[in-house]
Amino acid sequence: MKPTLTVSAVQQPCNEDRQTNLNFSIAKIEEAASANADLVVLPELHLGPYFCQNEDYNNFALAQPIPGPATEILATVAKRLKIVIVSTIFEKRAAGLYHNTAVIFDKDGSIAGKYRKMHIPDDPGFYEKYYFTPGDLGFKPIDTSIGKLGILVCWDQWFPEAARLMALAGAELLIYPTAIGWDPQDTPEEHQRQLDAWITIQRSHAVANGIPVISCNRIGFEQAPNSDAGINFWGNSFIAGPQGEILTNANATEVKLLTATLVSTRIEKVRQIWPYFRDRRIDAYQDLTRRFID
């Protein structure tokens, strides 16, 4: 990792007008670059509304190959601004084979790597198992000119295994593009518990692995098609340091470019003080590959 790394995340709404939406993202990337950011993260599937609120085969028309039209535009932006960009795209890999895929553009506009979302949710309002085949690229950090990036996507954030495997493979940063929100029918107390749990579990990955975490969520209410239901995307994007300490964050409704500066010597010192990798009981972890121990 660079000795000093400036990282950004764009908390934004993701609207129906896909061109306006993308232009908005690009304006924020330009703002990040003006602030000398090395890296900028966009929310999960930022090109448009979160289409997984129902199962509709017409939505497969939204998917794109990688490389494809969206990655060509973002590659140009990365090269022009000399900034690393983390985008997430509904990937068409083959007929009948689609993924939820993060694409990492390096500062020269090349695609440094891809990560295909490994853990796929399926909840009322989040019908992702219909659209996305679980990733088959494993938990491999992406080598870039600024360091090794451990990209994980949304539902992955609830699985400590994913964060650990990225860290064991040398990730120097964990990055979570995400699209998560509240069911307006739940109580305010349940909303608070869910939000706190989401912040807590992601901060814990920083703690457990001694590495910074960037979490980038969208904002805004999106109505489900032909339904009274919808999701109120809860924002609260944040950047945490290697002890899980919040360096910067956003509230539930604001558009915000979050930026923080990470210093590699401090990160290494934290990992010397709390040397968890030294003490992992790898002789006793075999059952982590079991579904359950009946």
Place this chain on the structure above:
Amino acid sequence: MKPTLTVSAVQQPCNEDRQTNLNFSIAKIEEAASANADLVVLPELHLGPYFCQNEDYNNFALAQPIPGPATEILATVAKRLKIVIVSTIFEKRAAGLYHNTAVIFDKDGSIAGKYRKMHIPDDPGFYEKYYFTPGDLGFKPIDTSIGKLGILVCWDQWFPEAARLMALAGAELLIYPTAIGWDPQDTPEEHQRQLDAWITIQRSHAVANGIPVISCNRIGFEQAPNSDAGINFWGNSFIAGPQGEILTNANATEVKLLTATLVSTRIEKVRQIWPYFRDRRIDAYQDLTRRFID
């Protein structure tokens, strides 16, 4: 697990006068029983001061067999009060073989099981690798009359693998007796980051596994022998529900009996809403048993 379970933790100092100290613990257990608690947790190595601040072979004289004098007293208390007790003892297993061992007494006074601390720290002021052989009983929940208890001890709390393995083996509660505190020479900001990290990582185990967590720490400043150094044990014991939500907690200095009531139907509902066990990518977790992926 019982449909409704009342659980307690005793946050207390652990003083030089071992008899007074144990009597204090027993008085608090009586108080818990009067409040109809099913279970009470004592801090790690509660029989006396935290002796691992230096390496002194005379300290091995503090160790006891299990069963032994301390477990006989606590067994009697458990039986008299019909309460499950979680104690942690410096176990003498054989000549030259010692462990940091949690002992779980059931309501009838029997020893329901033991857990030998698996992850052993070694930091300035926490020289545990000198005293304790790493546990060899694995991550096995203890079957009791009130449910399956996932007992883990202190340094274990930083390892998501330990919590996960207990949950996969059917633990219905995670319980962390602990002895952790501040180095007075660190800054207030560092103190806050460490405390927040400690709370965050333990709450995250509740979140990741959908089960309640009890964390029981000691309080008070303990001077290291023949030294200006010492540890200011930071208390902050807490009981969290299955979304990591804090049900009750203590501050850094108070003696407190913490008590909370857990409802099994709510816990099961949380695990239905957030079904992480359904989606774990056990086909891609093999490398969790590696030290590092070079």
